[in-house]
Amino acid sequence: MIRTATPADLDAMVRLHAEARATYYSGHLPEEEYAGEAGRSRGGWARAIDRADATVLCAEQDGTLTGIAAYAPRDGAMHLSQLHVSPAHWRKGVGTALHDACVAAWRRDGVAEARLEVFVHNLRAQAFYAARGWTPDPDRSRTGSHLMLILLP
Template sequence: MIRHATLQDLDAIAALHQEARATYYRGHLPDADFEGPAELARSRQGWAAAVDRGNAVLCAEADGELVGVAAFRPVDGTMSLTQLHVAPAHWRRGTGTRLHAACVAAWRAAGVTTARLEVFEHNERAHAFYTRHGWLPDPVAPRSGNHLVLRLALTAP
């Protein structure tokens, strides 16, 4: 089930976010950049701000457990998928695809025609996922630091 996040979800969202990030940052960034109590608190604050902004945070549930989360918002006039994480224990079960489809549906309903995201250059799993869902390298600015910039042209359903 995909639903909008609430403030009651923040602890589960922050924990999921930290677990997912560790799978692709470990070995590439210092552990303190993505793990530990301080990073967990910082992450929770960021998610709280996103949830406070309204309906831009979606949660995926399976058997009453939060197993995925996605967030999006306009950045510099372009819709940006700022986060999409699935608990590693739930990879390859369609959770990411359902979250992605819910984001795309919300964007279409809002009249969005193009979306943007940044994916960590070493996160090959995520890069392959986005490629399968139609995201292409941004033709103008394909990189932002150690992230690849991708764009999705939204077509009619």
């Protein structure tokens, strides 16, 4: 089930976010750069839930949070800032369901383009997005350690 996140979801969201980050940053960044940021992550997720112009979605199965996604307008385009799935639920359709819910909302709202950043070493995520029509952003292909992708919903 995909639903809108609430403040009651914050603890589970922070745990899932930390778990997901560890899978794609491990071996590429020093652990201190991505681990132990629960306070900052919690604050960021809380602000996203409270923002009037942002949407935060949760994927839930049998009462367990299995995925999260967040998007908001930025610089004239919709920006998918987060899409994470618990590694225990990879390849079970959770990411696809979250992605499809985001794209359906963008189409319903008349969004002309969406953008996202994906860690350059996260080949799993890059393949996921490419399979769903995301392409390199022609205006900005990279920002630091992240590739820029664009989708025309």
